[in-house]
Amino acid sequence: MSVITVNNLSVMYEKECVFSDISFSVEKGDYIALAGPNGSGKSTLIKTILSLVKPIHGSIFLFDKPLGDFKDWNKIGYVPQKLNLSQYFPATVKEVVAMGLVSKQSYFSKIKKVDLERIDYLLNLMEILQLKDKNINELSGGQLQRAIIARALVSNPELLILDEPTTALDPNTRERFFITLKDLNMSDNVTIILITHDTGGAGQYAKKLMYFDSKIVFYGTFDDFCSSESMSSYFGYNSQHIICHKH
Numbered sequence: 001m002s003v004i005t006v007n008n009l010s011v012m013y014e015k016e017c018v019f020s021d022i023s024f025s026v027e028k029g030d031y032i033a034l035a036g037p038n039g040s041g042k043s044t045l046i047k048t049i050l051s052l053v054k055p056i057h058g059s060i061f062l063f064d065k066p067l068g069d070f071k072d073w074n075k076i077g078y079v080p081q082k083l084n085l086s087q088y089f090p091a092t093v094k095e096v097v098a099m100g101l102v103s104k105q106s107y108f109s110k111i112k113k114v115d116l117e118r119i120d121y122l123l124n125l126m127e128i129l130q131l132k133d134k135n136i137n138e139l140s141g142g143q144l145q146r147a148i149i150a151r152a153l154v155s156n157p158e159l160l161i162l163d164e165p166t167t168a169l170d171p172n173t174r175e176r177f178f179i180t181l182k183d184l185n186m187s188d189n190v191t192i193i194l195i196t197h198d199t200g201g202a203g204q205y206a207k208k209l210m211y212f213d214s215k216i217v218f219y220g221t222f223d224d225f226c227s228s229e230s231m232s233s234y235f236g237y238n239s240q241h242i243i244c245h246k247h
Protein backbone atom coordinates (compact mmCIF):
# COMPACT_ATOMS: atom_id res chain seq x y z
CA MET A 1 0.00 0.00 0.00
CA SER A 2 1.18 3.48 -0.78
CA VAL A 3 0.79 6.06 1.99
CA ILE A 4 1.38 9.08 -0.26
CA THR A 5 1.38 9.23 -4.05
CA VAL A 6 2.12 12.52 -5.79
CA ASN A 7 1.79 12.81 -9.57
CA ASN A 8 3.02 15.75 -11.66
CA LEU A 9 2.39 18.26 -8.90
CA SER A 10 2.87 21.98 -9.52
CA VAL A 11 2.32 24.80 -7.04
CA MET A 12 2.34 28.57 -7.48
CA TYR A 13 1.90 31.41 -5.01
CA GLU A 14 0.43 34.33 -6.94
CA LYS A 15 2.80 34.50 -9.92
CA GLU A 16 5.74 32.67 -8.37
CA CYS A 17 6.19 29.01 -9.23
CA VAL A 18 7.41 27.09 -6.15
CA PHE A 19 7.86 23.79 -7.98
CA SER A 20 6.47 22.02 -11.01
CA ASP A 21 5.88 18.48 -12.17
CA ILE A 22 6.89 16.72 -8.93
CA SER A 23 6.16 12.97 -8.69
CA PHE A 24 7.05 10.51 -5.94
CA SER A 25 5.51 8.03 -3.57
CA VAL A 26 5.95 7.11 0.08
CA GLU A 27 5.44 3.51 1.20
CA LYS A 28 4.22 2.22 4.53
CA GLY A 29 7.05 2.07 7.06
CA ASP A 30 9.23 4.62 5.25
CA TYR A 31 11.15 7.11 7.36
CA ILE A 32 12.16 9.96 5.10
CA ALA A 33 14.38 12.89 5.97
CA LEU A 34 13.28 15.77 3.74
CA ALA A 35 16.09 18.30 3.39
CA GLY A 36 16.95 21.23 1.15
CA PRO A 37 17.81 24.94 1.23
CA ASN A 38 15.56 27.56 2.86
CA GLY A 39 12.77 28.61 0.55
CA SER A 40 13.14 25.55 -1.67
CA GLY A 41 9.48 24.53 -1.18
CA LYS A 42 9.63 21.77 1.46
CA SER A 43 6.91 23.22 3.69
CA THR A 44 4.79 24.05 0.65
CA LEU A 45 5.11 20.48 -0.63
CA ILE A 46 3.92 19.11 2.71
CA LYS A 47 1.09 21.64 3.02
CA THR A 48 -0.09 20.74 -0.47
CA ILE A 49 -0.14 17.05 0.42
CA LEU A 50 -2.19 17.92 3.52
CA SER A 51 -4.67 19.92 1.47
CA LEU A 52 -3.64 23.24 3.05
CA VAL A 53 -2.32 24.67 -0.23
CA LYS A 54 -4.07 24.15 -3.53
CA PRO A 55 -1.91 22.97 -6.44
CA ILE A 56 -2.32 24.38 -9.96
CA HIS A 57 -1.67 20.98 -11.47
CA GLY A 58 -1.26 17.32 -10.51
CA SER A 59 -2.85 14.74 -8.27
CA ILE A 60 -2.30 13.47 -4.73
CA PHE A 61 -3.41 10.22 -3.11
CA LEU A 62 -3.36 9.57 0.64
CA PHE A 63 -3.63 5.92 1.66
CA ASP A 64 -4.61 5.17 -1.96
CA LYS A 65 -7.55 7.63 -1.86
CA PRO A 66 -7.66 10.78 -4.01
CA LEU A 67 -7.04 13.76 -1.72
CA GLY A 68 -10.54 15.13 -2.36
CA ASP A 69 -12.11 11.92 -1.02
CA PHE A 70 -9.73 11.44 1.89
CA LYS A 71 -11.47 11.80 5.27
CA ASP A 72 -9.33 9.84 7.75
CA TRP A 73 -7.35 12.83 8.97
CA ASN A 74 -6.81 11.19 12.35
CA LYS A 75 -4.47 8.77 10.55
CA ILE A 76 -2.09 11.68 10.09
CA GLY A 77 -0.17 13.60 12.75
CA TYR A 78 1.30 16.93 11.62
CA VAL A 79 3.69 19.29 13.36
CA PRO A 80 3.75 22.50 11.31
CA GLN A 81 6.89 24.61 11.02
CA LYS A 82 5.10 27.77 12.11
CA LEU A 83 3.16 27.33 15.32
CA ASN A 84 0.21 29.64 15.40
CA LEU A 85 -0.70 30.23 19.06
CA SER A 86 -3.88 32.16 18.39
CA GLN A 87 -5.23 29.09 16.65
CA TYR A 88 -5.47 27.40 20.06
CA PHE A 89 -5.91 30.29 22.46
CA PRO A 90 -7.31 30.22 25.11
CA ALA A 91 -6.61 26.62 26.06
CA THR A 92 -4.58 24.57 28.48
CA VAL A 93 -1.77 22.26 27.40
CA LYS A 94 -4.02 19.24 28.02
CA GLU A 95 -6.77 20.74 25.84
CA VAL A 96 -4.37 21.54 22.99
CA VAL A 97 -3.14 17.94 22.98
CA ALA A 98 -6.75 16.68 23.11
CA MET A 99 -7.48 18.71 19.95
CA GLY A 100 -5.42 16.10 18.10
CA LEU A 101 -8.36 13.78 18.77
CA VAL A 102 -11.17 15.95 17.42
CA SER A 103 -11.51 14.01 14.22
CA LYS A 104 -12.06 10.90 16.36
CA GLN A 105 -14.84 12.36 18.47
CA SER A 106 -17.16 15.29 18.53
CA TYR A 107 -15.36 18.39 19.78
CA PHE A 108 -17.62 18.91 22.75
CA SER A 109 -17.91 15.33 23.88
CA LYS A 110 -16.14 14.50 27.11
CA ILE A 111 -12.61 13.21 26.63
CA LYS A 112 -12.62 9.46 27.30
CA LYS A 113 -10.58 8.01 30.15
CA VAL A 114 -8.39 6.03 27.77
CA ASP A 115 -7.65 9.23 25.83
CA LEU A 116 -6.85 11.11 29.05
CA GLU A 117 -4.39 8.39 29.93
CA ARG A 118 -2.76 8.66 26.51
CA ILE A 119 -2.54 12.45 26.85
CA ASP A 120 -0.76 12.02 30.21
CA TYR A 121 1.52 9.38 28.71
CA LEU A 122 2.55 11.68 25.85
CA LEU A 123 2.97 14.74 28.07
CA ASN A 124 5.21 12.63 30.26
CA LEU A 125 7.13 11.38 27.21
CA MET A 126 7.67 14.97 26.10
CA GLU A 127 8.56 15.89 29.70
CA ILE A 128 5.83 18.49 30.15
CA LEU A 129 3.34 16.53 32.28
CA GLN A 130 3.71 19.07 35.09
CA LEU A 131 2.47 21.79 32.69
CA LYS A 132 -0.75 20.06 31.65
CA ASP A 133 -3.15 22.55 33.29
CA LYS A 134 -1.15 25.62 32.32
CA ASN A 135 -2.45 27.99 29.72
CA ILE A 136 -0.46 27.59 26.49
CA ASN A 137 0.35 31.29 26.30
CA GLU A 138 2.47 30.79 29.44
CA LEU A 139 4.78 28.27 27.74
CA SER A 140 8.27 28.84 26.39
CA GLY A 141 8.93 28.12 22.70
CA GLY A 142 10.42 24.72 23.49
CA GLN A 143 7.56 23.75 25.81
CA LEU A 144 5.01 24.76 23.20
CA GLN A 145 6.83 22.74 20.55
CA ARG A 146 6.68 19.68 22.83
CA ALA A 147 2.93 20.18 23.35
CA ILE A 148 2.39 20.37 19.57
CA ILE A 149 4.40 17.17 19.10
CA ALA A 150 2.26 15.43 21.74
CA ARG A 151 -0.82 16.69 19.91
CA ALA A 152 0.43 15.15 16.64
CA LEU A 153 0.98 11.79 18.34
CA VAL A 154 -2.24 11.57 20.35
CA SER A 155 -4.42 9.84 17.77
CA ASN A 156 -1.82 7.08 17.18
CA PRO A 157 -1.26 8.27 13.60
CA GLU A 158 -0.09 5.92 10.85
CA LEU A 159 1.68 8.80 9.13
CA LEU A 160 3.64 11.48 10.96
CA ILE A 161 4.78 14.62 9.17
CA LEU A 162 7.08 16.88 11.14
CA ASP A 163 8.24 20.19 9.71
CA GLU A 164 11.45 21.15 11.54
CA PRO A 165 9.95 20.02 14.87
CA THR A 166 13.02 20.38 17.04
CA THR A 167 14.26 23.92 16.35
CA ALA A 168 13.25 25.07 19.87
CA LEU A 169 14.32 21.92 21.73
CA ASP A 170 17.55 21.60 23.70
CA PRO A 171 20.04 18.99 22.41
CA ASN A 172 19.17 16.34 25.03
CA THR A 173 15.42 16.59 24.46
CA ARG A 174 16.03 16.55 20.71
CA GLU A 175 18.10 13.37 20.99
CA ARG A 176 15.41 11.64 23.09
CA PHE A 177 12.73 12.79 20.64
CA PHE A 178 14.63 11.25 17.71
CA ILE A 179 14.88 7.98 19.62
CA THR A 180 11.10 8.10 20.19
CA LEU A 181 10.51 8.69 16.46
CA LYS A 182 12.80 5.85 15.46
CA ASP A 183 11.02 3.58 17.91
CA LEU A 184 7.59 4.53 16.49
CA ASN A 185 8.89 3.72 13.02
CA MET A 186 10.58 0.45 13.96
CA SER A 187 8.06 -0.97 16.45
CA ASP A 188 4.74 0.41 15.23
CA ASN A 189 5.63 0.78 11.53
CA VAL A 190 4.58 4.45 11.63
CA THR A 191 5.51 6.17 8.36
CA ILE A 192 7.51 9.33 9.04
CA ILE A 193 8.47 12.37 7.02
CA LEU A 194 10.82 14.63 8.91
CA ILE A 195 11.79 17.97 7.43
CA THR A 196 15.20 18.78 8.81
CA HIS A 197 18.26 20.93 8.25
CA ASP A 198 20.35 18.34 10.03
CA THR A 199 21.54 16.65 6.85
CA GLY A 200 24.65 15.41 8.66
CA GLY A 201 22.61 13.70 11.39
CA ALA A 202 19.55 12.49 9.47
CA GLY A 203 21.28 9.33 8.21
CA GLN A 204 21.50 8.07 11.79
CA TYR A 205 17.76 7.64 12.13
CA ALA A 206 15.93 8.05 8.81
CA LYS A 207 15.86 5.27 6.19
CA LYS A 208 15.62 7.49 3.12
CA LEU A 209 16.64 10.96 2.07
CA MET A 210 14.70 13.30 -0.14
CA TYR A 211 16.76 16.31 -1.11
CA PHE A 212 14.46 18.99 -2.45
CA ASP A 213 15.39 22.21 -4.21
CA SER A 214 12.33 23.26 -6.22
CA LYS A 215 12.64 19.75 -7.65
CA ILE A 216 13.60 16.35 -6.32
CA VAL A 217 17.38 16.38 -6.50
CA PHE A 218 17.62 12.98 -4.81
CA TYR A 219 15.17 10.46 -3.36
CA GLY A 220 16.32 7.09 -2.11
CA THR A 221 18.27 5.33 0.61
CA PHE A 222 21.31 6.86 2.25
CA ASP A 223 23.42 4.04 0.81
CA ASP A 224 22.30 4.88 -2.71
CA PHE A 225 22.93 8.56 -2.00
CA CYS A 226 26.40 7.71 -0.80
CA SER A 227 27.36 5.75 -3.90
CA SER A 228 25.69 8.05 -6.42
CA GLU A 229 28.10 9.66 -8.84
CA SER A 230 25.61 12.33 -9.79
CA MET A 231 25.36 13.31 -6.09
CA SER A 232 29.17 13.54 -5.89
CA SER A 233 29.10 16.05 -8.68
CA TYR A 234 26.07 17.88 -7.22
CA PHE A 235 27.32 18.19 -3.64
CA GLY A 236 31.03 17.49 -3.94
CA TYR A 237 32.50 14.29 -2.56
CA ASN A 238 32.99 15.59 1.02
CA SER A 239 29.50 16.97 1.52
CA GLN A 240 28.02 13.85 -0.02
CA HIS A 241 29.68 11.71 2.65
CA ILE A 242 28.87 14.08 5.49
CA ILE A 243 25.21 13.71 4.48
CA CYS A 244 25.22 9.94 4.06
CA HIS A 245 26.94 9.61 7.45
CA LYS A 246 28.35 6.21 6.64
CA HIS A 247 32.02 6.96 6.01
Ligand code: ADP
Nearest residue numbers: 013014018036037038039040041042043044045
Ligand atom coordinates in the same frame (compact mmCIF):
# COMPACT_ATOMS: atom_id res chain seq x y z
P1 ADP B 1 10.99 25.80 2.72
O1 ADP B 1 10.03 25.15 3.67
O2 ADP B 1 11.77 24.83 1.91
O3 ADP B 1 11.90 26.78 3.43
P2 ADP B 1 8.63 27.15 1.68
O4 ADP B 1 7.77 26.09 1.14
O5 ADP B 1 8.28 27.72 3.01
O6 ADP B 1 10.15 26.66 1.66
O7 ADP B 1 8.67 28.36 0.65
C1 ADP B 1 8.90 28.17 -0.75
C2 ADP B 1 8.79 29.51 -1.48
O8 ADP B 1 7.44 29.94 -1.45
C3 ADP B 1 9.60 30.63 -0.85
O9 ADP B 1 10.08 31.45 -1.89
C4 ADP B 1 8.60 31.37 -0.01
O10 ADP B 1 8.96 32.71 0.15
C5 ADP B 1 7.32 31.20 -0.81
N1 ADP B 1 6.10 31.15 0.03
C6 ADP B 1 5.90 30.30 1.08
N2 ADP B 1 4.67 30.48 1.62
C7 ADP B 1 4.08 31.47 0.88
C8 ADP B 1 2.80 32.10 0.92
N3 ADP B 1 1.88 31.76 1.84
N4 ADP B 1 2.54 33.08 0.01
C9 ADP B 1 3.47 33.43 -0.92
N5 ADP B 1 4.69 32.87 -1.01
C10 ADP B 1 5.01 31.90 -0.13
Ligand code: MG
Nearest residue numbers: 042043044081
Ligand atom coordinates in the same frame (compact mmCIF):
# COMPACT_ATOMS: atom_id res chain seq x y z
MG1 MG C 1 9.83 25.24 5.67
